[in-house]
Amino acid sequence: MRRTAAVLPAVLAAVLAAVVGLATPAQAAEAGGARAMAANHTGSDTDNVHGSCRTYASSAGNYGAVCSAGGTARNYRALLGGAPVPTCWLLPPDETGPTMDSATPFGLSTATPVLTPGPTDTPSPVDVPSSVPTTAPVTPPVVEPTPGTPPTTTGPPEPAVTETTPVEVPEDFLKVCMTTPVDPVTLAPARVVGYSSGVLPFLRSSPDRPPFWWELTEGQRRYLITKEKTGRLHPGMLVTSPSRTPRLGQTISFSAAGDRDVPLDYGLLRMRAEFRSLTVASGEPGQKDVECAGGGRELLPGATERTGPGICSFSYSQTSGGRGDGDTFDVRATENWRIWVSDDDGLSWTVERDVQIPLQLDLRVTEVQTLVVPLAP
Secondary structure: OOOOOOOEEEOOOOOOOOOOOOOOOOOOOOOOOEEEEEEOOOOOOOOEEEOOEEEEEOOOOEEEEEEEOOOOOOOHHHHHOOOOOOOEEEEOOOOOOOOOOOOOOOOOOOOOOEEEEEEEOOOOOOOOOOOOOOOOOOOOOOOOOOOOOOOOOOOOOOOOOEEEEEEOOOEEEEEEEEOOOEOOOOOOEOOOOEEEEEEEEEOOOOOOOOOEHHHOOHHHHHHHOEEEEEEEOOOOEEEEEOOOOOEOOOEEEEEEEOOOOOOEEEOOEEEEEEEEEEEEEOOOOOOOOEEEEOOOOOOOOOOOOOOOOOOEEEEOOOOOOOOOOOOOEEEEEEEEEEEEEEOOOOOOOEEEEEEEEEEEEEEOOEOOOOOOOOOOO
16 A cells, blocks of 8 residues: 655644534544645734635735635635535545645546455245145156267256456545634634645545545635735835935935835735824934824925925934944834725725834934135235
8 A cells, every 4th residue: 555745835733623514534544644734824913804815914014815715705604605614535645735626536546446256146946836736847758879879978067157246445545634723703714724634545435534525515625725815015215305415404304215015806805005104213312203194205306395294304403423333313214004904895994903114214414514705805
């Protein structure tokens, strides 16, 4: 019997046993052939259920969702359609993942079936009623051989023809089981699904074997086949405007320039990030932080508007000379983001989490340079 062992990657502890109506575990021996399977996504700070998706967002600015195939079900219960959560199932022995896209039955085994003798075709005796007289057997006449003719020799009787019945033999299949629990309320699987697997022999006709992949309902197969969509907040570059090297007493604006978030959509799921505000610590001792809506506005040269809700305006009263290693102020800023999620195609939104992204800038602030011209005598 063949056994294999390997570590398989995936899109997803103890095998689920507490869910009502789960498949009966196989009766075959579990020795040998065991191998672990797990999804390739690491943990995150949040984990929520939205529709038939698990959504997440981290403090580092990563966010995304792991959705069931299609992602269009209202929830996981609707996706299953009354069927139990699948826990163990059988795949071809050479399968390289915990699930399959196709629900086509596997091919028949190439093993030669064992044949055993069946019952002999023997006519059944016929009951004769006692009231009917029986006829005495007729003795055939003895025929004397003709002189000069050799006697006829009677050989043994021909053997009776018997039928043969093929006997089913066990076949190797890859048994895969989920090892992470499901949410008892929503029936949603863990976002990072763990699997265990091993190649074991099973009889196709056995009532105790796990279901074949093609025997699961469409909803159960979609429950197990997942797709991950990811996004990331891209930190901007902190700059000052209209001058990158402001002068003493000049009113400037801090802003975060650069790329922004990547919105996600899959089925009914939507995720987006909102840049709510920018908070800046100028680095000048004794000065309060400045804050503005969004990422701040970058001012064009000659702009007369230097204050307002979207402008992180500031004016240095000291130069950066003699500060730090490069005669610069250590400016620290924070991008304040909010991650939103919708499971109804954007009709309504809820907050996934708030995220703070730090920024840093070494800023040189110079004095106003004046030119002294002596008067002619």
